[in-house]
Amino acid sequence: MSSSPAIEPYTLDLVCQLDNVQGMVDALACVRWKRQQDALVELSEHGIVLIVEESGCLQAKVYLQRELFTKYEYGAEGRPKFGISLGLLVDCLNTFSSPGHSNTIEIKYPGPDMELLLKSVDTLNSCIYSEIRTRIPETNAWDYNFEQAGTAPLTFTVKSSALKEAIDDLEWPGSILQISLQKSPPCVTFRGEGHGDLQIDFMYYANTDLLLAFHCDTDVSYGYKYKFLKATTANIPGNVVRENRGSKLTIGRGGMLKVQHLVSVAKAIAPQVESAGYQPPSRIAYIEFFVKPEEPADD
Amino acid sequence: MEFSISGNALKTFARSIICLARVGNELVVQASPTQLGLHALNASRSAFQYITFQSSFFDAYAVTGPQAHFSVLLKAVCSVLRTPVASIDHMSVQLPDHDASKVKWTMECYSGMKKTYWITCNVEPDIQQLSLDRSRFPSSLVVHPRNLSKLLGNFQSSLQEITIIATDQTSFPSDAASEIGGKAVEFRSYVDPTKDGEALLHTQLWIDPSEEFLQYTHAGDPIDITFSLKELKAFLSFCEGCEADIHLFFEKSGEPILMAPKFGVGDGSSSSFDATLVLATMLVSQLHEGVQPEPAEAANSAGGHAAEQVGSEPQERSRQNASDHTRVWSELSAGTGTKSVNGSVERPQAQGQPDFNSQRIRDMNISKGGPAGDNAPGASNSQHLTQMDHAEGSRVRAANNQSFSQRHPSNWVDDASEDEDEDEDEGVEATPPHNEDY
Numbered sequence: 001m002s003s004s005p006a007i008e009p010y011t012l013d014l015v016c017q018l019d020n021v022q023g024m025v026d027a028l029a030c031v032r033w034k035r036q037q038d039a040l041v042e043l044s045e046h047g048i049v050l051i052v053e054e055s056g057c058l059q060a061k062v063y064l065q066r067e068l069f070t071k072y073e074y075g076a077e078g079r080p081k082f083g084i085s086l087g088l089l090v091d092c093l094n095t096f097s098s099p100g101h102s103n104t105i106e107i108k109y110p111g112p113d114m115e116l117l118l119k120s121v122d123t124l125n126s127c128i129y130s131e132i133r134t135r136i137p138e139t140n141a142w143d144y145n146f147e148q149a150g151t152a153p154l155t156f157t158v159k160s161s162a163l164k165e166a167i168d169d170l171e172w173p174g175s176i177l178q179i180s181l182q183k184s185p186p187c188v189t190f191r192g193e194g195h196g197d198l199q200i201d202f203m204y205y206a207n208t209d210l211l212l213a214f215h216c217d218t219d220v221s222y223g224y225k226y227k228f229l230k231a232t233t234a235n236i237p238g239n240v241v242r243e244n245r246g247s248k249l250t251i252g253r254g255g256m257l258k259v260q261h262l263v264s265v266a267k268a269i270a271p272q273v274e275s276a277g278y279q280p281p282s283r284i285a286y287i288e289f290f291v292k293p294e295e296p297a298d299d
Numbered sequence: 300m301e302f303s304i305s306g307n308a309l310k311t312f313a314r315s316i317i318c319l320a321r322v323g324n325e326l327v328v329q330a331s332p333t334q335l336g337l338h339a340l341n342a343s344r345s346a347f348q349y350i351t352f353q354s355s356f357f358d359a360y361a362v363t364g365p366q367a368h369f370s371v372l373l374k375a376v377c378s379v380l381r382t383p384v385a386s387i388d389h390m391s392v393q394l395p396d397h398d399a400s401k402v403k404w405t406m407e408c409y410s411g412m413k414k415t416y417w418i419t420c421n422v423e424p425d426i427q428q429l430s431l432d433r434s435r436f437p438s439s440l441v442v443h444p445r446n447l448s449k450l451l452g453n454f455q456s457s458l459q460e461i462t463i464i465a466t467d468q469t470s471f472p473s474d475a476a477s478e479i480g481g482k483a484v485e486f487r488s489y490v491d492p493t494k495d496g497e498a499l500l501h502t503q504l505w506i507d508p509s510e511e512f513l514q515y516t517h518a519g520d521p522i523d524i525t526f527s528l529k530e531l532k533a534f535l536s537f538c539e540g541c542e543a544d545i546h547l548f549f550e551k552s553g554e555p556i557l558m559a560p561k562f563g564v565g566d567g568s569s570s571s572f573d574a575t576l577v578l579a580t581m582l583v584s585q586l587h588e589g590v591q592p593e594p595a596e597a598a599n600s601a602g603g604h605a606a607e608q609v610g611s612e613p614q615e616r617s618r619q620n621a622s623d624h625t626r627v628w629s630e631l632s633a634g635t636g637t638k639s640v641n642g643s644v645e646r647p648q649a650q651g652q653p654d655f656n657s658q659r660i661r662d663m664n665i666s667k668g669g670p671a672g673d674n675a676p677g678a679s680n681s682q683h684l685t686q687m688d689h690a691e692g693s694r695v696r697a698a699n700n701q702s703f704s705q706r707h708p709s710n711w712v713d714d715a716s717e718d719e720d721e722d723e724d725e726g727v728e729a730t731p732p733h734n735e736d737y
Contacts, residue, residue: 162410165382169414172378196375197401197417207411 013076023265027285031060033231039086083135155250157213180221222255255293300367305389320373321533345579356571370424436548441514444539460489522551525581
């Protein structure tokens, strides 16, 4: 049930077009915490998913659903998967994007040798074309099997810039970052201990802008390796941080942490057209991080 | 001990911490019921800064008992203040009791986040007490930080030490300053000859105090002070941020200098805090470099014998404490060391500037006796004095660099190689004096 190799050049697994390459670059940059990372790409009729992992403790997923694309022709049977270098993909996509413009790109898979093919389609007189080698993925992506912790979800949503600021500040104590949710008074606490201690409190009633949502019916507290938590916010591009949407954090069973960000992939220009009530919600890419707790049974 | 601040006071406090962090590594906090004192001392103990805040500076201030003190790493405090001050609503600092091991810093931000830091106190704080009476300094100048920044901008940014030469505005000294007319103050780059001997760029800047300074007071003989630029620049930023002028108090080389912000008359906030930076200055005066080139000259003009002697002297000197470059300097200037011990005796040989002589005698006291050379270097010294009447510092250094490069007698193969060394070292020296006989 694998996708057929391109012996029939007219039946590609995927041909899609995106009218804002920069949005895709922004989304993928969020999960780029190392120079060299291998990503697993999974194509389906619903869209493209890119997965990156590290040392079995941290996984990131970027969902680019089909509604983001101006054209999405899916011709495969099943779900083709391939491995690709994330750094290479992001750097390559970056060359298609020029600042201040929304550039349209066409993505095709597979090429004659299973490459990922990229082509610029918005200029009449010139064309940028690239082929990126792909690999057969050796293993399947680890399924983090995120399950709800108890009867009710343990989750809070905080402004992305505040989350990033807090995690950046917690670099000082370093090592392990303890996240605690307190039911009453409703409060989220980030705490790090090392040569010095730092505690950052997000109180639900302190400022209506800070914690946009908060659900907690039992007090919980889990520790996570600082470097993994840092990876979840450190690479969000500046313009995305400035948009300051909410980032949602959920603690699942066993303390597994899920961090979700939203990245806009809407066209940069002609905002007036979009703002006529019609800002399609699907012009948002979803970024998900899963972080394993340090002491799984800690509470 | 506990205090809490916000708004502009918090900005000043943050600025103070940043300035102290540029001076030393450890922050010592001393709190009495009426005031809070912060101080920092640099590693080489040549710079000391202290800042005091009256209790009225704070929104709330309380000290239990007669005094509280603690010391923390400045790096840690700077981490605390990483949060932009503009986003902090208020900050409070608390030392729960006298022997508490951690100080608590709490910040409430406008965004709603509350950040609480616990910084571990250093076990044995290095508490310094230093109070210098400002009135003991006979000379002073007041300058706007922007102006001083602009003047310092003429110097290489990597310059580490600077020399300020102050002369009496009313008199016309017989040295180089008279050529510049009216410009009573000179800034000069200082280059440490023991470090690589590279001295690539030297800068001299003559300043008319009435144009550049808001106030200038100096009477009597010219004096010079050489001190570290790094702390001066830190203090400059501090004063600029506080919108105050810099008041610099000095006396002469070897005596410390003192800097303080000078607030405008109508500035109410100035009364609630004060800052002082004390810097050590180099012991030896820089004003008499004109008489120093003779070692190289002697070295070059002499044949093997004298050459070896001179060659060995720098070697010996270099074995001395390298950081004590002031000593090395004065020994060279004494006509390669012989004169250093009996400075007063040999001085009559030096024809020319009596002013320089008197001060050099004082300098000679500092230097160690070098190996007794023959009279040849001395004689050539005098000859060279008349020639190098208004020697540029750079030329002097060029010559000295040569002597340093010729440390090992093995370098002294023949005159030809000496010439090569000269050429390599400095392009500044136009007419190497090695052809002179003495």
